[in-house]
Amino acid sequence: MSRRTADNxxxxxxxAGPRVHLLAVxxxxxxxxxxxxxxxxxxxxxxxxxxxxxxxxxxxRSREILAAIRLxxxxxxxxxxxxxxxxxxxxxxxxxxxxxxxxxxxxxxDLPIVMPPVVIGVTLLIFFxxxxxxALTRAGFDPHSAMGIVxxxxxxxxxxxxxxxxxxxxxxxxxxEHVALTLGCTRWRAFWRVSLPLARGGVVAGCIMAWxxxxxxxxxLMVFVGCMRLKTEVMPTTIYLxxxxxxxxxxxxxxxIMLASAGTAxxxxxxxxxxxxxxxx
Numbered sequence: 001m002s003r004r005t006a007d008n009x010x011x012x013x014x015x016a017g018p019r020v021h022l023l024a025v026x027x028x029x030x031x032x033x034x035x036x037x038x039x040x041x042x043x044x045x046x047x048x049x050x051x052x053x054x055x056x057x058x059x060x061r062s063r064e065i066l067a068a069i070r071l072x073x074x075x076x077x078x079x080x081x082x083x084x085x086x087x088x089x090x091x092x093x094x095x096x097x098x099x100x101x102x103x104x105x106x107x108x109x110d111l112p113i114v115m116p117p118v119v120i121g122v123t124l125l126i127f128f129x130x131x132x133x134x135a136l137t138r139a140g141f142d143p144h145s146a147m148g149i150v151x152x153x154x155x156x157x158x159x160x161x162x163x164x165x166x167x168x169x170x171x172x173x174x175x176x177e178h179v180a181l182t183l184g185c186t187r188w189r190a191f192w193r194v195s196l197p198l199a200r201g202g203v204v205a206g207c208i209m210a211w212x213x214x215x216x217x218x219x220x221l222m223v224f225v226g227c228m229r230l231k232t233e234v235m236p237t238t239i240y241l242x243x244x245x246x247x248x249x250x251x252x253x254x255x256x257i258m259l260a261s262a263g264t265a266x267x268x269x270x271x272x273x274x275x276x277x278x279x280x281x
Contacts, residue, residue, distance in 0.1 A: 042259070045255065045256060045259070048249070048252055052249075055249050055250065059254070064229050064230060064233065065238055065250070067229075067233065068229075068234055068235055068237070068238040071146065071232075071234050072215060072234040072235045075146050075149045075214075076153060076211055076214045076215045078146075079153040079154050079211070080210070080211045080214070082158070083157060083161045083214075084161075086158055086161075086162070087162045087164075087165045087206060087207065088165060088203060090162050090165070090166075091162050091164075091166040091169055091203070092166075092169050094106055094162070094166045095166045095169035095170050096169065096174060109162050109163065110159055110163065111159070112156060112158070112159045113159045113163075116219070117156055117217065117220050118219035118220065120156060120220045121152065121219055121220030121222065121223030121224040124143070124148075124151065124152065124155075125223060125224050128143050143224060143225060144226055144228070144231075144232060145225075145231070145232065148221075148224060149221060149225055149232060149234060151224075152217055152220040153215075154214070156214065156217050157210035157211070157213040157217075158210060160209050160210045161207050161209065161210035162206075164202055164206025164207075165199070165202065165203050165206050168199035168200075168206070169195060169199050169202075171199070171202070172195050177190040177195055180193065205268075205269045208265050208268055209265070215235065215262070216236055216262070217234075218237065218240070221236070221237060222240070227240070227241065229241070235257070236258075238251075238254050239251045239254050
């Protein structure tokens, strides 16, 4: 090998073998089938014969449905604030500190993700029937109100944000904080000026994912909060109520609004994770 080649190695080497091989064909085929399934569901919903512009106009004139949309927006915004408040310190603690029971705590954080949502509603129902729950009710916490909705949304969604935040802090080398400490920063300032800015993309993506999950909560609300029009009705329960009375076109219109919100959230998440690029690798 010449000195010129040793000092200037090639930037990348082309993979050996043919570009088109059996593994690529099989993998891309499964990807194409899955994308076709999702695309078909969306197209069928949008192309439904009962879904017209007039349906959306009537939707925006309905007092009950407007109240449900407004309550969904308010409760999910409150839930997002709580998620941000909890996920940053919790994710940082799981990422940076080792303590007795760390593995158990890390496992419990994921429990709401794998737990059936209706089970969370049942456990909340039982908890608020206990002496502690009754004391909270007497202190002013009304389960059958927006407070109960926020509680359900928070428990369902916060684990997603904590997990994403922990992964974001894991990707930030801890020695950067140590360097900041040697330069005179306090622990708090090193966290605020070094670790948090570097992990910001993952934290924001996790919070958006949690918000999108909170908007779609249904099971716990039906079990714990109930569904009362103009009081505890949100968009997922609106879909259920409209289906029970046979107004599938209204239920589908609300579903399309939720789908558009979720799609927007996904676009933002992928833009953050790709470093600000809308397309490309």
